[in-house]
Amino acid sequence: MHFDIAIIGYGPVGAVAANIFGASGYNIVVIEPNKEIWDVPRAVALDGQTQRIFQSMSLISDVERTPIDGLRFINKYGKEIVYVDFSDNPQPNGYYETVGFSQPKLEKILRSRNSQYTNINLHLGASVTKLKPSPDINHLTLINHDTGKSENISSNYVLACDGANSFVRQNLDIKSYDYKCDQDWIVVDYEIDKKYPILADPMHICDYQRPITVAHIAGQHIRWEFKFNKEDDVNHIEKHSSIRSMMKKHAWRLNPDIDINTGRILRASKYTFHGVVADTFKLNNCFLVGDSAHQMPPFLGQGLCQGIKDVYNLHWKLDGVMRGNFHKKILDTYSTERISIVKSVTETAIKHGGIIGTQNKYIAFVRDTLLTIARIFPKLLSFFDFYHPWQINKGLVDRSLYPNKINGIVIPQPNLNIKVNNMSFDQFIGYKFCLIIFNQNEEKFNNIKALDSSKIFKNNILLISNDSPFNKDSNFVKWRNDNNISAVIIRPDRHVYGCCDDKSLVTKVDRLNKKLIGEIR
Secondary structure, X not given: OEEEEEEEOOOHHHHHHHHHHHHOOOOEEEEEOOOOOOOOOOOOEEEHHHHHHHHHOOOHHHOOOEEOOEEEEEEOOOOEEEEEEOOOOOOOOOOOOEEEOOHXXXXXXXXXXXXXXXXXXXXXXXXXXXXXXXXOOEEEEEEEOOOXXXXXXXXXXXXXXXXXXXXXXXXXXOOEEEOOOOEEEEEEEEEOOOOOOOOOOOEEEEOOOOOEEEEEEEOOEEEEEEEOOOOOOHHHHOOHHHHHHHXXXXXXXXXXXXXXXXXXXXXXXXXXXXXXXXXXXXXXXXXEOHHHOEEOOHHHOOHHHHHHHHHHHHHHHHHHHHOOOOOHHHHHHHHHXXXXXXXXXXXXXXXXXXXXXXXXXXXXXXXXXXXXXOOOOHHHHHHHOOOOOOOOOOOOOOOOOOOOOOOOOEOOOOOOOOOEOOEOHHHHHOOOOEEEEEOXXXXXXXXXXXXXXXXXXXXXEEEEOOOOHHHHOHHHHHHXXXXXXXXXXXXXXXXXXXXXXXXXXXXXXXXHHHHHHHHHO
């Protein structure tokens, strides 16, 4: 059989890919060795941009989330060094910038939604044994693990969502850059007895002899991470009795009345945290997505988030090519853009991990001293900022015609309670290229709409005037004013392609439009 798209792997990233491409009407096959969802939490955090992607999928209200309001740093003696308050932080995407969630529940939601699409063909309990890529048609051989029978299929495109040990990446002989930042940690998922309400914010226990992180994820689920020391015996330390013993010293912070012998330990396993990024995310019509393309330390909670952003970046480009709206060259920008961002994320996560997990007592002393001083001078905590714009610097973004520091950054979304025509901002501007004009008169707006180059937007040209309800969001107005924006082109994935000021506005918009046309057609 022939398919438009073959998705290899049906974890959360593969399930998001199936949902987004399935909703676009493509004939999809999904190949996954495991028949059931792995009912153990792995990823535990979502950022604002990822939640915004779920909003675009009409999925956000189904995902149970626990806002993270702050972060505590505790010294080795059990005393609080400093508390970082996130509760009043801006929400540029319309959501808390860090929330906890249950990955198994998310996967169930995605699979349930995908079951509604008759154009998604699931091959669960099957693996790809051969892949012959080409610039046109990809040929795949599958084996059914129950019957042992092989099947040959083909697809126009392949999305490798098959994890860190990706068969596709290895088959394509794509090499990776290794940051050589490997760290061993014991990852523990602990479900507290329901009679104990969870009262604690996430915390870092800054004990250089054994750094520990603790975070409330969702419901009664707590994620503990203990640094693994060279002298530790993995067979001993993974035992539940050892885990409860290590938790005992700090468990009271979750609830003073807690009995550490109660509750369930869902898992306790040694993991090696890596920093690895593939040299390219694209070869012919095959694309690496999620962990097949990159692995990063978990200290920013960005692993799954970046995989979902991979899908979101690739979808609108591939959709445009398959519908004949864009030239195929646009697909090369997927690898360029995502590698640039993922490297930045990985490097930032490594730095955070070095600060949190250092076992050098002198570095730990300096860190604790700076954190103590940060009580008086909070700006010293800027390196622990959990909002990052993750700007696109290379790819489909204007960096030369009218450069602006916000080009390549995701446009802020005004407060979700503010609606125009009963639509929030993202729904109002649509999920396609959009040209937004700010605070201009009707004549100038109509002159811009009449430009021949403006036809690329297919009438998705919007005027946000001074009296627009969206201007009730002061952060949205500040963003626009601080960057002197009178017109902005928004990509389907919410990233700013380019913008310009008020001077010679019509001429500048025309030039920017023409530059965009040259890059996508």
